[in-house]
Amino acid sequence: MDARLxxxxxxxxxxxxxxxxxxxxxxxxxxxxxPRAASLTALGVAxxxxxxxxxxxxxxxxxxxxxxxxxxxxxxxxxxxxxxLGLRSLLxxxxxxxxxxxxxxxxxxxQGAFNNLLNPKAAVIFVAVMPQFIESGDPPARFALMLxxxxxxxxxxxxxxxxxxxxxxxxxxxxxxxxxxxxxxxxVLITLGLRxxxxxx
Numbered sequence: 100m101d102a103r104l105x106x107x108x109x110x111x112x113x114x115x116x117x118x119x120x121x122x123x124x125x126x127x128x129x130x131x132x133x134p135r136a137a138s139l140t141a142l143g144v145a146x147x148x149x150x151x152x153x154x155x156x157x158x159x160x161x162x163x164x165x166x167x168x169x170x171x172x173x174x175x176x177x178x179x180x181x182x183x184l185g186l187r188s189l190l191x192x193x194x195x196x197x198x199x200x201x202x203x204x205x206x207x208x209x210q211g212a213f214n215n216l217l218n219p220k221a222a223v224i225f226v227a228v229m230p231q232f233i234e235s236g237d238p239p240a241r242f243a244l245m246l247x248x249x250x251x252x253x254x255x256x257x258x259x260x261x262x263x264x265x266x267x268x269x270x271x272x273x274x275x276x277x278x279x280x281x282x283x284x285x286x287v288l289i290t291l292g293l294r295x296x297x298x299x300x
Contacts, residue, residue: 134265143211177217182290188285
């Protein structure tokens with residue numbers, strides 16, 4: 100593993116650990132439905148990132164980044180989705196006791212994937228950041244290693260949130276904790292959605 104690859108993983112780690120819509124959604128689902136649902140949400144986020152990575156190879160992400168219309172439409176769709184999830188958190192009734200709400204595995208995965216795919220800023224990582232660490236003549240295996248490393252770091256970080264926050268949801272004061280954090284995460288998701296609307300390219 101050379102210095103260029105190590106530098107890429109270091110930059111990727113900094114980008115991944117910076118809180119954003121994906122982290123907020125994992126926290127929301129960890130509190131509402133437990134660590135398993137949150138882990139599946141994280142897996143959905145990773146799947147969305149993989150799609151963006153391959154889209155960048157095919158040039159689709161570059162088109163999105165270059166096209167004002169495509170970028171704006173994707174941005175507005177992502178903002179609407181974040182606000183929708185945020186409103187659901189704000190309006191949800193927390194169940195009594197320590198039992199988390201039921202969320203299907205498919206729904207948890209889909210939420211993570213859609214959340215990532217509807218965030219045009221996620222494409223920027225593979226359009227603007229990753230190419231900085233790729234040189235002419237690099238074999239395809241190197242790109243595969245870079246993507247695998249990025250996915251591994253992302254899954255490890257988001258699953259850490261899933262486990263830690265999920266345990267909070269099983270404490271004796273879980274119902275009260277979920278109510279407070281549900282509202283807080285709802286506000287965060289809506290804020291992120293509104294920020295996405297007004298964010299410049």
